[in-house]
Amino acid sequence: TDGMDTASRTFMHDAQEAAARAEVLVFALSTNDLIVDPYPKGEAVLDLLTGPTGGHILPARDESQLTKAFRQIEKALRNQYALGYQPANFDPDGKYRPVEVIPVKHGLKVQCRKGYFARALEALKH
Numbered sequence: 001t002d003g004m005d006t007a008s009r010t011f012m013h014d015a016q017e018a019a020a021r022a023e024v025l026v027f028a029l030s031t032n033d034l035i036v037d038p039y040p041k042g043e044a045v046l047d048l049l050t051g052p053t054g055g056h057i058l059p060a061r062d063e064s065q066l067t068k069a070f071r072q073i074e075k076a077l078r079n080q081y082a083l084g085y086q087p088a089n090f091d092p093d094g095k096y097r098p099v100e101v102i103p104v105k106h107g108l109k110v111q112c113r114k115g116y117f118a119r120a121l122e123a124l125k126h
Helices: 009-022 041-053 063-080
Strands: 028-030 058-061 096-098 115-117
Touching: 009 041, 009 115, 028 041, 028 115, 058 063
Parallel strands: 028 058
Antiparallel strands: 096 115
8 A cells, every 4th residue: 555544534443453464564654755755744654553553654665665674574574572471450351451561671672562452351262
């Protein structure tokens, strides 16, 4: 996509929720020239989809940038760690829970999703 918002806000919300429920990283490859981008909001729209998943937008305006972007995605996927916790007041209501991960060691960069959907009581029974 060129990032231009031609869809409704509902579509974006649905896409964000689907990505959050699937617990996936979303990366966007931008072919826009940021200097003369006719749709300056396009990058912001892509960020709305990628940011909450822990992914991000990568420039891909030429073959060199595209190759670099795929290497960055590969590196991100190969360097993942799983972090888990159990909330003290778990409520199986299926609602979205925001999460913030703050590194103790200075200089570390955390790239993670912004939250998750709690399992609903019905899903826990299966």
